[in-house]
Amino acid sequence: EAQVTQNPRYLITVTGKKLTVTCSQNMNHEYMSWYRQDPGLGLRQIYYSMNVEVTDKGDVPEGYKVSRKEKRNFPLILESPSPNQTSLYFCASKRTGGTEAFFGQGTRLTVV
Amino acid sequence: SQQGEEDPQALSIQEGENATMNCSYKTSINNLQWYRQNSGRGLVHLILIRSNEREKHSGRLRVTLDTSKKSSSLLITASRAADTASYFCATDPRGTTDSWGKLQFGAGTQVVVTP
Numbered sequence: 001e002a003q004v005t006q007n008p009r010y011l012i013t014v015t016g017k018k019l020t021v022t023c024s025q026n027m028n029h030e031y032m033s034w035y036r037q038d039p040g041l042g043l044r045q046i047y048y049s050m051n052v053e054v055t056d057k058g059d060v061p062e063g064y065k066v067s068r069k070e071k072r073n074f075p076l077i078l079e080s081p082s083p084n085q086t087s088l089y090f091c092a093s094k095r096t097g098g099t100e101a102f103f104g105q106g107t108r109l110t111v112v
Numbered sequence: 113s114q115q116g117e118e119d120p121q122a123l124s125i126q127e128g129e130n131a132t133m134n135c136s137y138k139t140s141i142n143n144l145q146w147y148r149q150n151s152g153r154g155l156v157h158l159i160l161i162r163s164n165e166r167e168k169h170s171g172r173l174r175v176t177l178d179t180s181k182k183s184s185s186l187l188i189t190a191s192r193a194a195d196t197a198s199y200f201c202a203t204d205p206r207g208t209t210d211s212w213g214k215l216q217f218g219a220g221t222q223v224v225v226t227p
Contacts, residue, residue, distance in 0.1 A: 004154070033215075035217075040219055041219060042116075042200065042217045042218050042219035042220055043155075043200070043217040044217075045215070045216070059216075088152070090154055090155070092154075092155075099143060099145065099160050099204070100145075100157040100160070101147075101155075101157065101202075101215065102157075103154030103155045103156070104154050105153055105154050106152060106153060106154055108152070
């Protein structure tokens, strides 16, 4: 089954403790992206990647890092999480030339 | 920045009624897409309309696009309880070489369909 898989689905952590949210897709898509969703603000793009070893900032990249060492994986790293990063995070992927984005199920992160 | 703005923010209707929501955007676009999100879940692509199209249908969905007004509407006909979800428009601004890096979402319209 074609899918985008995020882990964990839920995470509660403390301020300053580094964490990684994993994202993996099995559709051989070149493009992958991370979004955060906050009430009233819709989805805002954090980072995106057009292919292996190619990443670029979205609208709200501060406080986040990403890497794209393999085509299927696109982890989101919070080196020193803060409470304002409490949010619902989505990973998405898309094939080159395609328009439809495929989304993961989301990771609800709470930073206390 | 938020390119698309949906209206209304929330909509409550009875089963069988039609649901209409609107999206306004700011810059010229290559295409506009509508996505659906069930509570707390990932978004699912519904339909795409290109900038040179004015109307598109897919099952019970009808999308219109007015590039002169920079607006789009999504109509769901004969709504069902299973249509309860949030609906988002996403725009692909003109000038990008591929519809990814700049794909931007609005805040969404929350639709509740009661039996």
